[in-house]
Amino acid sequence: MKLWTGRFHKELDKKTNDFNSSIRFDSRMAKEDIEGSIAHATMLGACGVIDQKEAERICAGLEGILADLESGALEIDPEAEDIHTFVEAELTARLGDAGKRLHTARSRNDQVALDDRLYLRKQCGMLYGQIKELIEVLCKKALDYKGAVMPGYTHLQRAQPITFGHHLMAYAEMFQRDLARLKDAAQRMNVCPLGSGALAGTTYPLDRAMSARLLGFDDYTHNSLDGVSDRDFCMETAAAVAIAMVHLSRFSEEIILWCSWEFKFIELDDAFSTGSSIMPQKKNPDIAELVRGKAGRAIGDLTTLLSMMKGLPLAYNKDMQEDKEAVFDAVDTLHMCLTAFVPMVDTMKVLPENMRKAAAKGFINATDCADYLVGKGLPFRDAYKVTGALVAYCIDHDLTLETLPLEEYQKFHALFAEDVYQAISLDTCVNGRKVPGGPAPENVEKEAQRVLALMQDAVWPYDEGGETP
Incomplete structure (x- = not known):
């Protein structure tokens, strides 16, 4: 039985009913619907x-x-219009007229807005915990490899020496911002729309603050039109998810490069790799590739929500039923990716000797060579020009800055002395970058410990819900 059949003389066409129904995807909110109804x-x-x-x-x-429902004694009727109708019909079947009184002073419009908020609040908390775990894994690995020298890149060209620990901590910074975005989205999500009715509130003397308090909300919505038509929290959640997926995708791209034979900086554990059906030597980074691919899916979910909402007048419109599949898919995608990605990173084998070999090539200490001349009194722009000429000479003669004889150095400038070799050594280059935020091992250790301490205090504030009714 539809909740709205009083106005109609005919049953809804079967195919139209299937098109109109949302039970196949909103049934996952059964617990939240019941929690909201109890409050x-x-x-x-x-x-x-x-x-x-x-x-x-x-x-x-x-x-x-x-x-x-939780024990399996009751199954959700797939023919129900939505989860709200199913729960109310089941309640009425069990209680009779008492069950029919549940919907007093409530519309499905404020009911579904409530269920969305309750459900996404929990899902954001789950994602928050997973990203926090990833950050902790990154910090611990950064501590293990705080001194492992590797080339840093710009334009995917070797640029300057850094450490693997420093590189990992760059992602730790990104994922910390993702935590903040999830919490920020949840803060604006955490207001209760119950009492907004269909769009104009109700004449019943409701205690909206009590409903909000029982469900763990910070406040109730202060405009009934906005209360039922706001889906900013869906778009914000999807945006936070999409950005996190972009971060995972960038990291995946590097992992894919790093475990290729051309780089060979890491090796993925067998549990997170696959083989080829025809080439027996292959060990493919399929997990990272899937994560990279699924980032596009999450971006598409955000685009769906933005496009769906952009032309809607106030208040509720049936278009808004499309919010659920998109935001649910976004949340599910990030959750699934993190479930595989975190242990993949945790178990990957790092090959620091290969990183160092790569760092020894490509003249990534050229800036330090120029800085050496600056330290001797030469203006930087002149030092830059001298060093560029040195690099060109080394390339032409199959040499490196480390293997170029001192007498050759001195042909380019008299300021070069024996101490140039110490100045341009990879360890000196990395260890000397102690400026806050730089890659010196002591900086990496300090930052990793700082972030680990922050994670100890990073608690999702909405897990407990509200008061017990």
């Missing part, structure tokens, strides 16, 4: 809108439905 019924009883004993019966009936 609503509790508030109705406390305010005298319905009899207190009936409110208690309704709450007990809803708790029974939830218990039966």
Whole structure:
């Protein structure tokens, strides 16, 4: 039975009903729908809108439905229009007229807005925990390889020497911003739309603050039109997810490069690699490649939400039913990717000797050579020109700055002395970059410890919910 059949004389066409129905994807919000209904019924009883004993019966009936759903004793009817209709119909079947009173002073519009918020609040908390775990893995690996010299790149060309630990901590910074975005989105999400009705509130004397408090919200929405038509929290969640997926995709791209024979900086554990059906030597980074590919999916989900909302007048429109599949897919995608990605990074084998060999080539200490001349009193632009000429000479004669004889150095400038070799050594180049944020091993250790301490204090603030009704 549809909740809206009183106005109509004919049943909805079967194919149209299937098109209109949302039970196939909003059934995942069954628990949140029931939690919201328990809070609503509790508030109705406390305010005298319905009899207190009936409110208690309704709450007990809803708790029974939830218990039966969780145990498998009750299955969701796939023919139901949506999860809200299913729960109310089941409650009415169990309680009779008492069940019909649950929807007093409530519309499906404020009900679905509530369920969305409750569900996404939990999902953001789950993602927060996974990203936090990834950051901790990165910090611990950074500590292990704080002194492992590798080439840093610009334009995918060897540029300057850094350490592997410093490189990993760059991603730790990105993922910390993702944590902040999730928490920030949840803060604006954490207001209760119950009491907004269909769009214009209700004449019943509701205690909206009580409903909000019971469900763990910081406040209730302060405009009934906005209360039912706001989906900013869906778009913000999808945006936070999409950015996190972009970060995972960038990291995946580097992992794919690093475990190629051309780089061979790392080797992925067998548990996170696959082989070829025809080439027996292959060990493919399929997990990283899938994560890289799925980033496009998350970006598409965000685009769907933005496009769906951009032309909607106030208040509720059926278009907004499209919010769920997009934001659910975004959340599911990030969750699935992190589930595989975190242990992949944790178990990967790092090959620091290969990194160092790569760092020894490509003249990535050229800037330090120029800085050496600056330290001797030469203006930087002149030192830059001298060093560029040195590099060109070395390339032409199959030499490096480390193997170029001192007498050749001195042909380019008299300021060069024996101490140039110490100045341009990779360890000197890395260890001397002690400026805050630089790659010196002592900096990497300090930053990794700082971030680990931050993760100890990084707690998702919405896990406990509200008061017990």
